Amino acid sequence: MLTGLDEIFLILSTAEFIIGMLGNVFIGLVSCSEWIKNQKMSFIDFILTCLAISRITQLLVSLFESFEMVLPSFFYSTWKVAKSITLLWRVTNHFTAWLTTCLSVFYLLKIAHFSQSVFLWLKWRMNRVVLAILAVSLFFLMFDFLVLESLNDFFLNFYVMDESKLTLHMNENKTLYFKTLILLSFSYTIPIVLSLTSLVLLFLSLVRHIRNLQLNSMASRDPSTLAHKRAIKMVMSFLLLSTVHFSSILLANWTLFIFWNNKFTKFIFLAIYVFPSGHSLILILGSRKLRQTALKVLWHLKSTLKRENKFHQDRLSRVF
Template sequence: MFPVLRTIFLILSVMEFFVGMLGNVFIGLVNCSEWIKNQKISLVDFILTSLAISNVSQLFVILLGSLIITLFPGLLLTIKLAKPSTLIWRTTSHFTTWLAACLSIFYLLKIAHFSHCLFLWLKQRVNRVIPMILAFSLVFLVFDFLLLETFNDIFQNTASESNLTLVKRLYFKSQILLSLTFFFPVVLSLISLFFLFLSLVKHTRNLKLNFVCSRDFSTEAHERAMKMVTSVFLLIMVHFFSIQLTNWMFLVYPDNEFTKFFILPVYIFPSGHSFILILGSNKLRQRALKVLRHLKPLKRENPLALQIHLQESFQR
C-alpha cells in the first residue's frame, strides 16, 4: 500500500475505534457503577453491558487486524496467527449478534401486548427465556468452531497445491455454511420487529375504538422499541455484508492497495451500535445529556477538574 493510503487507512481505523470505544465504555461505566452501588442488575442492563463488552472486544479485534494487515501483512497468512484470529473474530461476532437478538426479544416481551397463552407464558418468564436463548446460542458457536477447524485444514492442504480456483470455491462454500449460524439471530430480530409492529397496530386500533386520540406511554414505548430494533437490524446487515465483501476482496484482490478500505465499514456496527443503545435507553440518554451539559463549563477549567467531575458523575 502506498504510504499516503496506508496513513489515511490507519487514521480512519483509529478514529472509528475511539468513537466506538467512547460509546461502549460509557454504557459499561454507567451500568457497572449502578450494579456496584445497588448490588444487583436488571436483565436489560445486563444485556446492554454484555453488548458493550462484546462491542469493545470486537473493536479491538478489528483494529488489531487492520494494524496487522497494514504493517505486517504476511503474519495473517501464517496458520499460527490465522486460526486463533479467526476463532476470536467469530466468537466476538457471535455474542454481538445474539445479544442484539436477545435485546430485541426482551423489548418484544416487555412492551408488546398479545393474549395468546404462549406469549403470556414467555412474558412471565422473560428473565429465564433470555438466558436460555444465550445458552442455546452456544450450540451454534461450537458448530462454527468445528466448521472453521475443518475448513482451515482443507484450505491448508489446498493452498499447498496452488489451486486458486479450488480455494475460491471452497471459501465460497465455507462462507455459506458459516452464514447459517448468523441467519438465526437475524430471523429472531425480524420476528421481534414484526410482532412489535402488530402489537402497535392493535394498540392504536384499540385507542381509536375507545375514542382516545392522544398518544399514551404504551404507544411511545412501542415506537421507541421499533426504532431501536430496526436500527440494530440494519446495522447487523451492513456489518454482515461488509465482512463478506471484505473477505472476498482480500481473496480475489490481495495485492490491491484499495482493498483494505473495505474493512472500514466493519467498524460501523460495534461503533454505531453503542450510540443507538444510549439513545434507546432513558437512563443512558439522561446520563449522557447530564454529562454533556457539565462538559461545556468544564472545558474552561483544567483537565484534572474535568476528570474528577466525570468520575463523580458515573458514581452517582
C-alpha cells in the first residue's frame, strides 16, 4: 500500500514527466514537419530531433524507475527487466548529454569568429566535426557498458533477497561500488568540459567582436552580437541544468545505496527530471522558429477555447 510520501513523489514525478514530454514532443514534431515540408532536414533540426527522441525515451525510463522506487517488490522479482531498464537509462542519458554538447559545439562553430587556421578549418567542416564528436561518444558508451555490466553483477552479489521478510541485506564491499560510480561519472565530465570550452570561446569571441565594433564606432546591438548572446545563454543553461542533473544522479546513487530504507531519499530523484524537462523549454524559448510555432499553437488553442465557450454560452442562452 502506498504511503502519503509515495503518492506525493509519484504526483511530482508524473507532473515533471508531462512537462518534459510536451516540450520534447513539440520539438520533434516541429523538426519533422519542417523535414516533410521542405523535403530535407537541416543539420540543427537533425540534432534537435535526435535530442528530442533521446529525451522522450529518457523520461519514459525515469517515470518507470519512479514507480519502481515505490513498488520494490516488483523490482526485486524481475531483475532482468530492471537490468535492461538500467542499460536503457544509461544509453538515453549518454546520448542526451553528448547531443546537447554537439549543440553547444555547433553554436560555437556557427557563430564565433576567430582568425586562427585551426578554428577556420573546424568551422568549414562544422557538420563533420559534430558527427565526429558523436562517433567518439560511441567509444565512451562501450566503456560505460563494460563498467555497468560489472556494476550489475556487483548488485547481484551485493543485495541478497530475504524471501521470508522481503528485505535487503547489504554486503560489506562498498568500496567497489563507489569506484564503479566514479568510473561511470567519468564520461559525464567530457561533455561538460566540451560545453564549458564552447562557452568560454563564445564569450571571448563576443568580447572581441564588441571591441571591434567600438573601434569602428558601430552599434553594439548588431545581429552578430545578439547571436553571440543567445548562444551564450543557451550553452550556460545547458551547463547549469546538466550540472544539476549529473550531480543529482550521483547523489541519488550514493544516498539510495547508503540510506536505501529512508523515505525521503527518493525525492532526490526528482531533480533528474529537471534536465530533460527544463532544457527543452529553454530550447523552445531560445529558437525563433520554435518560439513562433509555440505562440501560434497557443494562440490557436486560445481561440479554440473561446469559440467553444461562446458556443456553450449560446446553447445555454437558447435553453433559458
